Amino acid sequence: MQFYYGSQMPLRVLDECEFWKLQESEHAVVIPEAVPHLEERYVDDLKQWEMALSHTHQRVIRFMETAIRSGGTFSPALYHDLMQLVQHCLQESQQFIQFCHMLIQQSAAISTSMTAVTIMKHIIRESQYFIGIAQTIIYHSQGA
Numbered sequence: 001m002q003f004y005y006g007s008q009m010p011l012r013v014l015d016e017c018e019f020w021k022l023q024e025s026e027h028a029v030v031i032p033e034a035v036p037h038l039e040e041r042y043v044d045d046l047k048q049w050e051m052a053l054s055h056t057h058q059r060v061i062r063f064m065e066t067a068i069r070s071g072g073t074f075s076p077a078l079y080h081d082l083m084q085l086v087q088h089c090l091q092e093s094q095q096f097i098q099f100c101h102m103l104i105q106q107s108a109a110i111s112t113s114m115t116a117v118t119i120m121k122h123i124i125r126e127s128q129y130f131i132g133i134a135q136t137i138i139y140h141s142q143g144a
Contacts, residue, residue, distance in 0.1 A: 010072075013086060018060045024093065025053035028047075029046075031046055031119070031120070056092055104121075
């Protein structure tokens with residue numbers, strides 16, 4: 001993500017969070033579809049992940065609506081809340097990545113299928129990309 005959006009930067013940040021939280025929630029749905037014999041406990045865990053990620057996605061959308069209603073002007077308090085939301089998104093993605101790594105290591109259905117492992121690694125890389133974006137946003141805001 002480029003940092004030349006000026007006063008629109010907070011809205012761009014929200015766009016990134018919205019996109020990546022939707023992606024991760026979809027990934028939580030795709031994994032059991034791609035691994036038909038996935039252990040039931042992991043299917044249940046992924047349902048919980050899908051709910052949590054969808055909840056965060058909805059939080060981001062509500063925040064976007066608030067930002068748009070404010071005319072795109074971010075008061076210090078609104079900007080602070082935005083940074084807290086970005087931090088939450090980052091931490092949630094880190095935890096989702098840890099869960100995906102655990103699935104690769106502990107699920108027989110995944111670890112014995114090169115296709116499933118490849119899918120999982122792709123999902124991990126996508127979440128890592130978002131983490132890089134979120135960290136850049138947070139570090140940039142702390143330096144400002």
